[in-house]
Amino acid sequence: MAVDPSYLDYPLRKRGMDHDHYTFRRHGEHPRMVWPGGARVALWLVPIVEFFPLNMQDGPFAVPGGMGRPYPDYWNYTLRDYGNRVGLARVFRVLDARGVKASVAFNARAAERYPYWVDQTVARGWEVMAHGWDMNHVHRAEWDHGFEGSLIRRSVETLRRLSGQPVEGWLSPANALSDNTTHLVAAAGCRYTADWVNDELPYEMTTDSGPVWSMPLGHELSDIRLITGYNQRAEAWAEQVIDAFDFLHHEAGEAGGRVLALPLHPWVIGVPHRIGRLAAVLDQILDREGVWCATGAEILDAARGSNP
């Protein structure tokens, strides 16, 4: 046996990254982030509104939350749809009761089917973010460049039409991308993407259509990662969110503003036995000094203001 000699050749082994999407920047060597009012932690809440079609087909991988059982998989379809009927209502109520805002990420198809939630988001003055077409359209390498570009454009334009907002933020369904996705997101007029989960602060990326910012909507503290992925209880999620907040609040004291981003899947966090943990977590965080609850666009503006 022997491996192909190319397997022992390393053409991209040089200083920096092995791609051109962004450059290396170590934590601590970014500009000091200054948040409004001198806040220490920007709290970015991101409810995620998804449409999982009953007839979704096998994609490049098993999409978390997808139809895992034979058609008609009412079990999974209705559990996801529960989030768009009941769970999201609970999330909105919890946020309303505390006077905090959110960036709500919509699959374009979810927004078309349930424009009610777009209206509710807009009426509150919250941000509408793009979350691709639907959960049956996870982006993939096989997609033709033109097809992917038109799908991204159509997704963003659908949300712009329904919300009347500029729709500047993007999150790919299931965090799945092709090599073209970030370029095409910028081409569709988005200012930021939350796909790259490699940092805790905003940073600028390079695309064929000019710069786009990476926003730190991490995956490791997500309800879907901890509760549905690792089968942890909501109490464990809450404990980790508070530990993260405490750590960031402390770090920010010396090093400048930090971001605590919480993806919130209404079909996960919005069930009766879990929603109380979201409420309790927000109460604990909002009880502290130096918390600025903001949308992604607002955090980005403040980050760019910190980095003229």
Next chain:
Amino acid sequence: MADLPWPIPPELQAEDPDLYYFNPYLDRPKIEWPDGARVAFWVAPNVEFYELHPPRGPARSSWFRPEPDVLHYGIRDYGNRVGFWRMADLLDELGITASISLNVAVLDHFPEIGKAMTDRGWELFSHGVYNTRYQYAMSEEQERGFIRHVAETIHRHSGQTLAGWLSPALTNTPRTMDLLADEGIRYTLDLFHDDQPQPVKVRSGRLVSLPYSLETNDWTALHTTGGTPRQYAATIKAQFDQLYAEGAESGTVMCVPLHPWMIGYPHRIRPLAEALDYCMGHDGVWHATGREIAGWYLDHYHDAELSRLRGLAGDA
């Protein structure tokens, strides 16, 4: 050993790796660590680079999802951008000298990480070139060249002589251990059969198997078993308590293997700090590097133990 086909067919597979002797823990010569310590305690962070588009190797794909697997790439890249620096601060705070399981390409991609490690006097040992390039299926010549290339890279960047080896993504050929010993590597971490150092049966030279761990490994604790950071801290403490108690009779080894891309998060770093502080706070703990533990064992125990075990097994 003649070159094997890949995949290795069942008729050429052995039922036992034939790398060590049976050696029941109940009945062994005593190991004494420096200053009468009970436990040799070492911390082994894996500093890694996963390529966005690795070449397809002969074994499995390097990624969980079809490429580009941006989600998992991002999670790992976080380790070099954020997690590494936070972990380094923590180890400084606790006075821990790390032994780094290193994908050596990190030294080329991020010289600032290389400098941060060598400035601290951390040991650099091999975890291959990239974590997306596996050791499977290499010919003897290729595998020997790979080992030499890693040793040369570490020496060029740090001046250190390579002493330890954890195969990239824990991938091996049946001849890996022989080649490591041939090339002067002193310890391997690919075998999980013991809580004390053990001689490895190699065709020439000497090689010791040091206890690493998949139990106190953050990847296992936090990802594979889905535990919380506080549960992970409790695991580290419980593992330590037991090895510390047993170490009163004969020295044990406890390793805490880490990944900056797992442990560097704001919700995970403090529970880890508390657990490491707990271990370091005991008397009778020899805080050492892999090189030091292997060196002590090779200098004081390896040869006698290998002879004893050979005798018991009736080996010439």
